[in-house]
Amino acid sequence: MGNLIDLIRSDARYEDSLKACMNCGICTAICPAAEFYDYDPRRICDTVQRGDEEQVEKLLREDTIWYCGQCMSCKPRCPRGNVPGAVINILRKVSQEMGYYKESRMGRQQVALMAGIGNNILEIGYCVHPDKVRPEMHPEQGPAWEWYIKNIKEVAPKFGANYHGKGAGALREICPETMEELRNIFKVTGGMDFHDAILNGGKDD
Amino acid sequence: MADAALIATGYQVFDAHRKEELGYGIYKGVITSLDMEQMIKHGKILNANGDEPKRITFLQCVGSRDEKSGNHYCSKICCVTAVKQAIEVRKQLPKCEASVFYMDLRMWGQGFEEMYRTAQEKYGVSFVRGRISEAAGTFDGRVQLKSEDTLMGLPLKMTTDLLVLMVGMEASCGTKVLGKSCDISGDYGFIRTVNPHLYDNETGRPGLFAAGTCKRPMSVSDSINDARSAANAIKDYLETLG
Amino acid sequence: MANRYWNEYQKNIADDHYYYERSCIRQTFFPGSETAFLKMMQDELGKDIFDDFRLHTCTGIGYHTDVVPLETTMTVVARIFSLMKERGYENLVPSCITSFGVFTEMCHMWQEHPELLEQTRENLYKACKREFDMPKNIAHPSDLIFKYRFELAEKMKYRLVNRFTGKPLNVVEHIGCHYAKLFPDKGVGKAEFPYVLAGMIEAWGGHVVDYPERRHCCGFGFRQYLVQENRGYSVSNTKKKLESMEPYEPDFIVSNCPGCSMFLDRWQYTIAEMEHKTYDREGYGIPVLTYEEMAGLLLGYDPWELGLQIHQVQSERLLDKIGIPYDPKQKYNSASGKILRAPEKPENLLV
Numbered sequence: 001m002g003n004l005i006d007l008i009r010s011d012a013r014y015e016d017s018l019k020a021c022m023n024c025g026i027c028t029a030i031c032p033a034a035e036f037y038d039y040d041p042r043r044i045c046d047t048v049q050r051g052d053e054e055q056v057e058k059l060l061r062e063d064t065i066w067y068c069g070q071c072m073s074c075k076p077r078c079p080r081g082n083v084p085g086a087v088i089n090i091l092r093k094v095s096q097e098m099g100y101y102k103e104s105r106m107g108r109q110q111v112a113l114m115a116g117i118g119n120n121i122l123e124i125g126y127c128v129h130p131d132k133v134r135p136e137m138h139p140e141q142g143p144a145w146e147w148y149i150k151n152i153k154e155v156a157p158k159f160g161a162n163y164h165g166k167g168a169g170a171l172r173e174i175c176p177e178t179m180e181e182l183r184n185i186f187k188v189t190g191g192m193d194f195h196d197a198i199l200n201g202g203k204d205d
Numbered sequence: 206m207a208d209a210a211l212i213a214t215g216y217q218v219f220d221a222h223r224k225e226e227l228g229y230g231i232y233k234g235v236i237t238s239l240d241m242e243q244m245i246k247h248g249k250i251l252n253a254n255g256d257e258p259k260r261i262t263f264l265q266c267v268g269s270r271d272e273k274s275g276n277h278y279c280s281k282i283c284c285v286t287a288v289k290q291a292i293e294v295r296k297q298l299p300k301c302e303a304s305v306f307y308m309d310l311r312m313w314g315q316g317f318e319e320m321y322r323t324a325q326e327k328y329g330v331s332f333v334r335g336r337i338s339e340a341a342g343t344f345d346g347r348v349q350l351k352s353e354d355t356l357m358g359l360p361l362k363m364t365t366d367l368l369v370l371m372v373g374m375e376a377s378c379g380t381k382v383l384g385k386s387c388d389i390s391g392d393y394g395f396i397r398t399v400n401p402h403l404y405d406n407e408t409g410r411p412g413l414f415a416a417g418t419c420k421r422p423m424s425v426s427d428s429i430n431d432a433r434s435a436a437n438a439i440k441d442y443l444e445t446l447g
Numbered sequence: 448m449a450n451r452y453w454n455e456y457q458k459n460i461a462d463d464h465y466y467y468e469r470s471c472i473r474q475t476f477f478p479g480s481e482t483a484f485l486k487m488m489q490d491e492l493g494k495d496i497f498d499d500f501r502l503h504t505c506t507g508i509g510y511h512t513d514v515v516p517l518e519t520t521m522t523v524v525a526r527i528f529s530l531m532k533e534r535g536y537e538n539l540v541p542s543c544i545t546s547f548g549v550f551t552e553m554c555h556m557w558q559e560h561p562e563l564l565e566q567t568r569e570n571l572y573k574a575c576k577r578e579f580d581m582p583k584n585i586a587h588p589s590d591l592i593f594k595y596r597f598e599l600a601e602k603m604k605y606r607l608v609n610r611f612t613g614k615p616l617n618v619v620e621h622i623g624c625h626y627a628k629l630f631p632d633k634g635v636g637k638a639e640f641p642y643v644l645a646g647m648i649e650a651w652g653g654h655v656v657d658y659p660e661r662r663h664c665c666g667f668g669f670r671q672y673l674v675q676e677n678r679g680y681s682v683s684n685t686k687k688k689l690e691s692m693e694p695y696e697p698d699f700i701v702s703n704c705p706g707c708s709m710f711l712d713r714w715q716y717t718i719a720e721m722e723h724k725t726y727d728r729e730g731y732g733i734p735v736l737t738y739e740e741m742a743g744l745l746l747g748y749d750p751w752e753l754g755l756q757i758h759q760v761q762s763e764r765l766l767d768k769i770g771i772p773y774d775p776k777q778k779y780n781s782a783s784g785k786i787l788r789a790p791e792k793p794e795n796l797l798v
Contacts, residue, residue, distance in 0.1 A: 012517065012556065012563055022270075024308045025353030029338035032664045033671075034353075034360045035687075036680050043358060069668030069680065070511040071624040072548075076631050076638040077226065077338050079271040092513040109674045110514065116673060118514040127508035128471040140678065142716045142759035147779070147790030154781035159754045160482030161474070168500035170469060170478040178501050181575040185526060188574040191519030198514070225639035226662075341659040344694040349659045 002053030004060065007094050017086035021045040027074035027084045039067040041074055041084035048087060060095040066106030096198065114198040122195065125174030125182055208446055209412045209439050212387075212396055213432075214379040216418035218372040219268025219276065227267065227370060232342030234367055237267075238286055241369045245293045250301075250367075253346040258366035260302040261294050262350065263287040264337045269373030270308065276393060280373035281422040284311045287371050288324050295328040304331040306352055314424060335361065340368050374422040387413060396420050406435040414439055458635045460594045461584040465496040466536035468527060470543030471504050473705035473737075479754030480705075480739035481542055484588050487742060491602055492595055496540065501530055507545035511669045521563065522570040524553045529571065529579035537583035540591065544704035547587045548625030551633050554581050585633075587626060589703035589738050593635055593643045596650040603745040607653030609698070610770045615654040616698040619733075620644035621688075621711060623704025624664050638662075644701055644738060651745055660691035665707040672710075685714035689726045689733075696727075699734045699765050701741050711735045716759040719796035730797045732760035744771055751777050761798045 008014060027041045028034045034041065044064065047055050059065060068088040075083045092101075101107030117127050124131075135146040148155060152163060162169025174182075186192040221229035221237050229235045233253035236244075244250045252258040265287060269280040284307065291303040310332070312318045324330040335352040343349050348368045354361045376384070376394040384390035384397075389408040391397030396415040399407040406414045416435035417428045465488070473481055488494045506523045509515030527550075531539060541547045557564035571577050592599065607616045622641045627634040636642030639662065645655045666684020671677040688711070692700075702708040712735040719725050725732045735758065736744070743753050744766070750773045755762045766773055779789045792798055 012560060016556075016559065022308065023355055024336035025334075025355040026336045026338045028353035028355075028360050029335065029351045031360065032666060032668070032684050033680070036683055040353075040358055040360075042353060042355065066670070069664065069666065069671045069684075071664035071668070072628045073624060073662075073664060076628050077273070079266075079273060079336070081272045089511075089513060089517075093516070096513065106677075109670060109677070112674055113512045113670055114514045117509050117512055121504055121506055121509055121515070125503040126471045126474075127504045127506065128475050130475050133475060137675065140682070140713055140717045142713060143791040143793060144757050144759045145713075147787075148757045151781065151787050154783065154785065154787070155757075156478060157782035158752055158780075159479035160752070161478035166500075168498045170474040170481050172500060174503050175501065178503055181526060181577075182503055182523065184574040185522045185570070186519055188570050189516065189519040189522050191516050194516055194519075195514070225637070339662070341661070342657070343659055 002051075002056075004053055004056050004094060004098070005051050007097070008048060008056070008090055011090045011093065013086050013090055017083040017090065018045055018048060019080055019082055021049050021082055022080060024079060026077045026079060027082075030073045030077055031084075032071060032073065033067045033069050037067040039064060041068070041088075044091070045082060045084050045087055048091070057100070060091060060098065060100040061103045063104045063106040065091045065095060066104065066109065096194075110198055114195060118195050118198070122183060122186065125179055130171065207412075209414065209442055211435055211439060212380075212383055212408070212413070212415040212419055213417045214383055214419045215377050216374040216380070216422070217377040219274065219375050221267060221370045221372050223274055224267055224370070226339045227264070227337070227368070228340050228342060228348075229370060232340065232348055234342065234346060234348040234365070235340055235370065236367060237370045237372045238283070238290065239372070241290050241367075245290060245297065248297060250294060250297055252366040257298060258301055260304075260365045261291075261367045261369060262363070262365040263291055263303070263305045263369045263371060265305065265307040265371045266336065267370040267372050268375070276373055276375065278393065278422070279311065281311070281313060282424050283371040283373060284309075285314060285317045285320070285424075287369070288312070288317075288321055288330070290369065291330040292320070292324050292328050295330060302331070303328075304333055306333050306335055306337050308334070308336055314426065333361070337368075374418060376419060380419040389413070389415070391420075406431070406438040412442065414442075458586075458590065458633065459584065460586045460590045461538035462594075463494050463538075464536060465494065465538045465540045465591070466531045466534065466582075467496050467498050467588075468502055468505070468539065468541040468543075468546060469498075470541070470546060470705050471508065472709065473542050476709045476757075477705055477737050477740070477754060479752060480737040480743075483739045483743040483748055483753055484542070484592075486748070487599065487739075487746070488591065491746065492598060497534055497536060499530055499534060502527060505541070505543070505546045505549050507543065507549040508669060508673075510549060511545065512673060513670075518566070518570065520549065521553050521556075521567045522574065524550060525567050525571045525579045526575065526577060528582060529577040531582065532578075532580050539582040539585045540588055541585070542588055542705070544587065544623030544626045544706070547585065548629045550582070550585050551630050554585070555630065557581065587643075587703065589626075589643050590635060592738055592742055593646050596647045599742060599746065600650050603651065604747040605745045605769050605771055607648060607651045607745070607769070609768045611768065615652055616768065617656050617696060618648045618653040619656045619658070619661075619692050619695075619697040619700040620648060621665060621700060621702040621704075621707050623702065623707050626703060644703055647738065647742070648701070656692065656695045656697055658692045658695050660688045663688050663691075665702075665704075665710045666714075667706045667710055681710065682714045682717055685710055686718055689715065689718070693726045697733055698768060699736055699762075701736050701738055703738050705737065708735055708737045712758050712760050716793060716796050720794055723795050725796065730795075731764060732796055734758070734760050734762040734765045736762070744769070749773075751780070759793075759796070
């Protein structure tokens with residue numbers, strides 16, 4: 001068995017995500033990404049299952065694995081109990097660890113996501129926060145959102161929020177002790193190294 | 206008290222209501238192969254609105270080869286049945302499209318592979334290799350289905366007038382009850398025999414025999430052969446009793 | 448929905464002493480909903496529900512955008528469980544649907560792979576000297592509102608009925624994918640015909656709409672929205688649902704996922720601006736509510752305190768249909784009553 005196949009199969013999620021695929025197509029049938037992109041979860045599971053190192057490497061260097069929207073609509077339907085959406089998580093992990101993600105347009109977006117979501121978690125303890133949903137970057141949010149952001153300090157309390165406040169409540173400032181523990185968790189579990197690696201141009205293959 | 210008994214408590218079809226995503230019992234345009242058989246028999250193939258359908262779709266493996274419904278096995282006879290029903294539809298309604306959605310076409314039995322070819326060549330039945338994930342009722346009483354044409358590698362969404370679910374064979378209630386109470390229950394509640402090749406009518410309990418679909422999915426000819434075999438086995442057994 | 452042939456799956460939902468975990472997205476877009484939920488549980492139902500200031504993100508969005516490794520998410524989840532244990536609670540109530548999915552999934556993985564549980568215990572201890580237990584019960588807030596829908600109905604001032612026609616309102620209910628699809632038996636009604644919102648709607652006088660794309664994902668897609676250039680995926684998925692529900696003329700849409708509630712609302716605005724198309728007959732769009740907003744409105748909570756004014760599809764016409772009073776002059780006031788300038792109007796979508 002090749003190196004990539006080994007890496008994929010040694011992931012803790014593998015044995016629950018890919019037991020054996022019979023290529024029935026039920027996952028692709030219901031997949032929103034398959035409707036929108038040139039994407040086929042059945043083919044991805046079949047490729048991984050065949051254990052062809054070359055084919056898998058090709059997969060990890062392309063846009064394909066980045067199209068999944070993680071909705072998991074595939075999970076309740078697969079007649080063999082596979083979870084293509086979770087196989088995708090494993091493939092994305094290996095692609096990033098090997099540096100292959102840099103070779104595809106969709107893969108390179110991981111840098112933007114790390115700078116966005118990844119940094120949000122480490123900076124303020126939220127994945128998403130109004131301060132980070134700036135109207136100029138999100139025209140689809142509309143003028144009502146723009147109004148809210150402009151007036152948030154004065155309007156948020158109306159909703160019972162504790163915007164940037166201490167103590168409990170929505171949109172509170174997460175206390176320093178909690179932030180320190182959160183960052184330590186990232187350090188101990190490799191999350192911080194991963195964060196730094198992706199933001200610094202990633203690991204080289 | 207008898208010297209020997211033969212269990213022939215048979216099968217029941219998979220209850221299609223259990224595959225909720227296919228909407229049987231909810232959307233009138235979704236029916237089972239049993240419903241279709243009745244329609245064919247009475248020459249009245251009608252869609253949910255009571256009109257002649259323009260398109261009928263058959264879905265294989267409903268309640269078979271499916272971890273989610275608890276039946277991992279293949280029910281053996283549904284592939285042949287669907288092709289037969291598709292041909293009948295095309296005979297009775299020559300203007301109606303008929304398509305069969307399958308994973309494999311298991312045309313067991315003499316002449317049935319040829320019947321598949323006849324279905325394509327003479328009757329214009331189309332075959333799509335893909336399993337249907339979901340069926341939903343539309344505003345106008347038709348059925349919207351989602352599948353993948355795996356040979357093309359493309360997702361497929363289609364609206365049909367009738368979706369026929371090829372329901373699998375399960376052990377009947379009587380089979381399950383008897384199997385448990387006599388302690389001869391096998392996988393999925395079917396009756397377990399001593400050896401599927403050599404002692405396929407013996408249950409292991411002296412004098413207690415089993416034949417037919419109470420043991421596993423079978424075709425008509427299988428059942429008839431199995432009945433003969435059981436009769437012989439019982440005759441041999443009775444002779445040993447003297 | 449009438450004519451259901453499946454059993455209402457009775458999920459085990461704890462009946463008191465809840466530990467609340469706030470949602471990043473719900474706090475961002477629907478903070479009034481979280482306030483309303485706590486008020487309903489504490490004031491209307493007299494329940495003990497704890498709002499812990501020491502909590503933080505579960506990293507669910509980070510996990511599903513593949514920027515946070517599995518081990519990290521597991522350990523963050525463990526910290527949340529540790530805080531819960533410290534406060535003396537066993538029943539977890541995560542406000543976010545992604546969190547609900549993450550917690551359920553991590554507990555499931557630990558049960559199947561005890562070595563991962565051990566590893567997580569080690570990691571958590573190493574990182575912050577904490578210990579944890581798995582919750583006895585994990586229920587989404589919408590499960591709780593479902594469980595107490597009849598008790599709440601008794602206190603409600605309004606019903607989901609069109610007061611002009613006397614007919615039940617047509618309601619589209621949208622269930623977050625990670626509620627029903629990850630572990631169907633952890634959701635009320637399972638995956639295909641989830642009943643958690645339908646039960647509320649029926650108990651409160653409304654009519655649930657079944658339409659072909661009912662189960663389709665709203666299209667959040669995590670990275671397919673968060674990365675700007677991918678947003679076409681997101682809007683297309685919502686558009687598919689809107690087109691499918693249009694013939695059924697829904698009066699409003701309700702969702703239990705905060706992301707879905709936001710997307711079903713904002714993409715209507717986007718589609719109206721891009722294509723001059725709305726999915727109601729008058730050009731105002733179909734109002735989208737969170738289940739907290741739906742329950743809160745019927746209980747008589749003030750619409751502007753609930754936060755309806757920061758939706759992009761406006762709800763006044765729905766409020767009129769139900770007979771819920773509101774003061775248009777208060778709509779864009781600050782918390783202190785100061786009159787603020789109203790938002791710009793969209794070019795196409797009527798507000």
